[in-house]
Amino acid sequence: MSELERAEFDLLVLAPNGLRRGRTTGSCATAAVKAALCLLLRDERRERVEVTLPDGAHYLVVPIQDVCWLDQQSVRAEVKKEGGDDPDNTHGATIFAEVRRNATGQIRFFAGSGVGTATQPGLRVEVGEPAINPVPRRMMRQAAAEVLAEGLPEEREAGFDLTIGCENGEAIARKTFNPRLGIVGGISILGTSGIVEPMSMASWIASIEVYVRVALGGGAQSVAYLPGKTGRTYARDVLGLPEKRTVQIANFLGAALDFTQKALDEEGRRLDVLWLAGHPGKLAKVLDGVWDTHSSKSSMAMGCVARVAAQRGFARHLVQEIENANTVEAAMERLKREPGAQALWIDIERRIGVLVHARVPAVEKVEVRLFDLHGNALGEDA
Known part of the structure; x- marks a missing residue:
């Protein structure tokens, strides 16, 4: 799709739940990079820039708070983070980018003041790398390519050092899981769509009932509930479910199940199968009796996984490694080397299904499928 x-x-335009969307830290950092490059390469001070979103079909217009020369070779630009109506620790923070030419012909990323550095495995970035996730990095590269495309052909092979920071970011990060995750020094630059969807609100919970009833409408006998984007491809391509039969439930699994039971009771019918597809970082929390999986309401899920591993006879040292992992993703990476890993995840899927089924007795069968962040099935073969 061309830029035009x-x-x-x-x-x-409000989200379906009537709340305002916002800009991710990734979108803010990308806008700052683009504004800095416009001044560095074109001597243009932009009051706003267009940021291409990861879907390639849309762009955001992002206001620039400030842009200035640091010296003859580098520029700093700032963007105020706008989180919309979603509770967000970084809402209102100043995200900045300092951009300098380099002689490598490559885009290189650095953590500025207030952006953390990864110190443990299992994250989306390598140990020692700034905590700037892959999608924001792609967005920033795209922004650089767009600015370079406006200039002379010889400019298009230029390299730049991008230092991304957040004012007061170290203090903000203490309110998040970053210290537990092994991200030191500040916040993470996040976002998979570039847009903050206002999901963690009471009104969003109420709107889930609407989505559930739509999914169950017309006598549907199979629906899928997805805590996040992981599992969406499985629901569509493997299960063959149309979009209206899937529900993005965010952290509110318990509420979604209660709404399901209520709707089925009102209709006086049963549902053949309810699918749950997603990452164990959310769904495995059910094993601890957690039905609102928001990080502010529950602990991380490594303990659940470790407990099942211990019950299945995994070595004590391995169980401890799983329990002490900084993320569930890190535990998954460690388990990949174990011959009993798939059977473990199948057992976890089964246990989650049993607990969920007890909450929705009007459903004949609950099927759970767990995936890693790349969409790879962990337990039952997709």
Whole structure:
């Protein structure tokens, strides 16, 4: 899709739950990079820039708070983080980018003040790398390519050092899981879509009932509930479910199940199968009796996984490694080397299914499928 065919993503249009969307830290950092490059390469001070979103079909118009020369070779630009109506520790923070030419011909990323550095495995970035996730990195590279495309051909092979920071980021990070994850020095630069969807609100919980009833409508006999984007491809391509038969439930599994039971009771019918597809970082928390999986309401899920591993006879040292992992993803990486890993995940899927089924007795069968962040099945073969 050419740049001319892109459509603006208008943040003034409310989300389906009536709440305002926002810009991710990744979108803010990308806007700062683009504004800095416009001044560095074009001597243009932009009051706002267009940021291409990861879907390639839309862009955001992002206001620039400030942009200035640091010296003859580098520029700093700042963007105020706008989180919309979603509770967000970084809402209102100043995200900045300092951009300098380098002689490598490559885009290199560095952690500035207030952005953390990964110190433990299992994250989306390597140990020692700044905590700037893969999608924001792609967005920043895309922004650089767009600015370079406006200039002379010889400019297009230029390299730049991008130092991304957040004012007061170290203090903000203490309110998040970053210290537990082994990210030191500040926040993470996140976002998979570039847009903050306002999900963690009471009104969003109420809207889930609407989505559940739509999914169950017309006598549907199979629906899928997805805590996040992981599992969406499985629901569509493997289960063959149309979009209206899937529900993005965010952290609110318990509420979604209660709404399901209520709707089925009202209709006086049963549902053949309810699918749950997603990452064990959310779904495995059910094994601890957690039905609202938001990080502010529950602990991380490594303990659940370790407990099942111990019950299945895994070596004590391995169980401790799983329990002490900084993320479930890190535990998954460690388990890949174990011959009993798939059977472990199948058991966890089964146990989750049993507990969920007890909450929705009007459902004949609950099927759970767990995936890693790349969409690879962990337990039952997809």
